[in-house]
Amino acid sequence: MKNLLLPLLTMAILTFTGCRQKQTATEPENPFFSEYTTPFQVPPFDKIDTSHYLPAFIEGIRQQAEEIAAITENPEAPDFENTILAYDKSGKLLNRVSYVFYNLNGAHTNDQMQEIARKISPLMSKHQDDISMNPELFSRIKKVYEKRHESGLDDQQIRVVEKYYRDFERQGANLPAREQETLRKINEELAMLQVKFGENQLAEINKNFKLVIDKQEDLAGLPEGVIAAAAETAGSTGDEGKWVFTLAKPSLIPFLQYADNRNLREKLYRGYFMRGNNDNANDNKQIVKDIVRLRAEKARLLGFDNFAAYVIDENMAKTTDNVDKFLSNLFRSALPVAKNDLAEMQKIANAEGNSFKLESWDWWYYAEKLRKQKYDLDETQIKPYLKLENVRDGMFEVAHKLYGITFSKLTNLPVYQKDVETFEVKEADGSHLGILYLDYFPRAEKSGGAWCTGFQPAGWENGKKVDPIVSIVCNFTPPSGNVPALLSWDETTTLFHEFGHALHGLFTEGKYTRTAGNVARDFVELPSQIMENWAGEPEVLRMFARHYETSEIIPDALIEKLTNSSHFNQGFTTVEYIAASILDLDYHKLKSPAMVEDVNAFEKEAMDRIGLIPEILPRYRTTYFSHIFDGGYAAGYYVYLWAAVLDSDAFDYFRQSGDIFNKELAAAFRKYCLAENGNDEGMEQYRKFRGQDPSQEPLLKKRGLK
Numbered sequence: 001m002k003n004l005l006l007p008l009l010t011m012a013i014l015t016f017t018g019c020r021q022k023q024t025a026t027e028p029e030n031p032f033f034s035e036y037t038t039p040f041q042v043p044p045f046d047k048i049d050t051s052h053y054l055p056a057f058i059e060g061i062r063q064q065a066e067e068i069a070a071i072t073e074n075p076e077a078p079d080f081e082n083t084i085l086a087y088d089k090s091g092k093l094l095n096r097v098s099y100v101f102y103n104l105n106g107a108h109t110n111d112q113m114q115e116i117a118r119k120i121s122p123l124m125s126k127h128q129d130d131i132s133m134n135p136e137l138f139s140r141i142k143k144v145y146e147k148r149h150e151s152g153l154d155d156q157q158i159r160v161v162e163k164y165y166r167d168f169e170r171q172g173a174n175l176p177a178r179e180q181e182t183l184r185k186i187n188e189e190l191a192m193l194q195v196k197f198g199e200n201q202l203a204e205i206n207k208n209f210k211l212v213i214d215k216q217e218d219l220a221g222l223p224e225g226v227i228a229a230a231a232e233t234a235g236s237t238g239d240e241g242k243w244v245f246t247l248a249k250p251s252l253i254p255f256l257q258y259a260d261n262r263n264l265r266e267k268l269y270r271g272y273f274m275r276g277n278n279d280n281a282n283d284n285k286q287i288v289k290d291i292v293r294l295r296a297e298k299a300r301l302l303g304f305d306n307f308a309a310y311v312i313d314e315n316m317a318k319t320t321d322n323v324d325k326f327l328s329n330l331f332r333s334a335l336p337v338a339k340n341d342l343a344e345m346q347k348i349a350n351a352e353g354n355s356f357k358l359e360s361w362d363w364w365y366y367a368e369k370l371r372k373q374k375y376d377l378d379e380t381q382i383k384p385y386l387k388l389e390n391v392r393d394g395m396f397e398v399a400h401k402l403y404g405i406t407f408s409k410l411t412n413l414p415v416y417q418k419d420v421e422t423f424e425v426k427e428a429d430g431s432h433l434g435i436l437y438l439d440y441f442p443r444a445e446k447s448g449g450a451w452c453t454g455f456q457p458a459g460w461e462n463g464k465k466v467d468p469i470v471s472i473v474c475n476f477t478p479p480s481g482n483v484p485a486l487l488s489w490d491e492t493t494t495l496f497h498e499f500g501h502a503l504h505g506l507f508t509e510g511k512y513t514r515t516a517g518n519v520a521r522d523f524v525e526l527p528s529q530i531m532e533n534w535a536g537e538p539e540v541l542r543m544f545a546r547h548y549e550t551s552e553i554i555p556d557a558l559i560e561k562l563t564n565s566s567h568f569n570q571g572f573t574t575v576e577y578i579a580a581s582i583l584d585l586d587y588h589k590l591k592s593p594a595m596v597e598d599v600n601a602f603e604k605e606a607m608d609r610i611g612l613i614p615e616i617l618p619r620y621r622t623t624y625f626s627h628i629f630d631g632g633y634a635a636g637y638y639v640y641l642w643a644a645v646l647d648s649d650a651f652d653y654f655r656q657s658g659d660i661f662n663k664e665l666a667a668a669f670r671k672y673c674l675a676e677n678g679n680d681e682g683m684e685q686y687r688k689f690r691g692q693d694p695s696q697e698p699l700l701k702k703r704g705l706k
């Protein structure tokens with residue numbers, strides 16, 4: 001669930017600004033300036049140099065501005081073709097460079113690229129505003145919009161017209177010139193602040209903190225693989241002969257789970273939850289205050305009560321009240337479950353002869369003991385069965401059984417880093433569907449978390465389908481010494497999750513950039529989360545979970561333990577998640593002028609109000625809440641849980657049919673929820689698949705909250 005979809009959202013935002021193909025003679029050596037000649041037209045990573053980005057952005061912006069001018073200066077009366085379609089297909093070069101740049105800036109960045117990101121951020125923001133506040137362009141779109149029902153347009157064309165009209169309205173096209181000027185300044189400032197927030201985050205994780213251990217006894221409790229990985233990390237941080245733990249999840253979580261040394265657990269966890277809050281050069285508190293203030297003002301200008309209302313207006317949920325009710329209902333179910341677990345964990349600690357009261361840095365450690373006690377399951381028992389390559393092949397097989405598609409590994413495509421894998425995805429009949437990149441392991445140049453994105457969305461151009469090129473980026477446990485990459489259960493479901501996003505990208509169909517694959521934010525996590533359901537099915541586990549040394553299929557007893565423990569820690573997981581979602585909403589429900597005096601006090605007040613217990617922190621605290629402060633999830637962190645209701649309900653439908661690989665249901669899910677999802681509102685598309693409204697029951701049952 002810690003899965004960021006930022007680049008994909010960025011992509012969606014970029015593509016709908018987007019244009020008509022145009023070759024340029026300038027700088028022929030810059031690979032962005034012409035169609036890629038690589039196999040499947042993937043980006044020629046081996047020919048792309050950092051120096052190519054800025055000129056391509058500048059030329060891309062210039063070309064799109066020219067394309068917009070051609071639309072507005074057209075002497076013909078505005079119609080679908082000469083205005084909507086021309087705009088829908090504009091910005092080709094800008095998109096081409098954006099897909100590569102933003103994805104690599106997340107997955108494989110360096111100081112120069114960050115410098116470029118800072119340079120282009122205000123340029124892009126200005127360019128976007130130049131388009132969305134262009135009165136001539138808006139006036140033409142408005143004319144087409146007003147006559148949309150009497151112009152002989154089909155349903156999809158009408159939907160595209162309506163979407164664009166609404167986008168422009170939401171971006172200030174209807175405002176008087178003076179207010180548009182203010183809005184521009186706000187957007188520019190916001191763009192810069194968000195970039196800075198992300199940079200501070202990266203520095204806090206990768207540069208400002210490490211836990212160096214030089215005494216063997218301080219490693220007590222840690223599994224061998226974790227110790228070996230820490231020794232390797234030490235080699236790369238100049239601490240040879242010692243052990244280094246970092247704030248990256250594969251290093252942090254096992255330490256919190258297993259390290260017997262309580263003081264060191266506290267030290268590491270403090271490093272984690274104080275990120276961006278250390279009053280140093282990478283502190284994010286003032287940035288948060290500025291972002292919140294500017295967003296509230298932006299919402300006010302655009303005629304909304306607050307920024308959350310502005311965002312949610314476009315979503316399935318429609319109003320902030322609906323989201324509030326939804327979250328507080330589920331919070332009430334989850335909190336007692338978490339408190340129960342806490343009481344049981346305290347008992348374990350006491351029985352060990354301890355007199356301390358459990359703190360937040362104890363949760364993982366005692367949860368692990370509780371898991372052992374209650375379910376006789378130790379994560380280290382499962383990991384040998386979760387070799388990365390086996391998990392990967394297992395998810396490919398699930399997709400094959402559902403949709404008939406196949407995956408073959410390619411070795412002839414350029415990659416941006418040597419460990420990145422590429423696959424060709426084919427339909428059941430052997431025809432080409434798209435390309436999939438997989439980038440698994442943490443690197444200092446990579447942002448934390450896991451996400452799915454693309455170098456080319458599925459589309460339509462000159463009467464032909466454009467094939468998608470999608471990419472999954474993770475930060476999984478890497479191989480260490482002779483031991484291959486063995487995933488945790490959490491990492492396994494994360495891979496299935498991102499793969500679900502990838503399938504969404506691969507299956508997307510549609511002639512218009514604005515609607516193809518472009519779904520409401522609280523729909524986005526349905527395609528991804530539904531795949532997690534398959535990962536844990538006994539039938540599926542037997543397909544892929546084989547011991548990495550003996551190839552033995554995972555024993556039934558272990559599967560049973562895994563199934564029994566599926567409710568494990570769900571109270572905690574749901575509570576920490578909802579706490580963060582409510583924190584997000586609290587910041588974005590502030591009315592302009594929104595002045596947060598003290599970020600830490602604001603956060604504490606919000607958490608006290610809902611009765612969050614001190615042993616659980618919100619999944620993201622304010623100063624490292626990247627989803628909402630430098631990602632696309634402001635006032636939208638709730639969407640994972642919203643979609644969890646949908647995915648649990650949808651998977652329940654498969655299960656009830658008696659066949660989790662029911663081909664008929666899979667075909668309907670593919671058609672309505674993955675391929676044509678942009679054709680109508682999210683809930684409508686869901687009902688077409690499901691035949692009825694979604695119910696919350698399957699989710700509550702799945703998490704043991706009822």
Ligand SMILES: [Zn+2]
Pocket residue numbers: 003004005497501525528
């Ligand atoms: Zn996701």
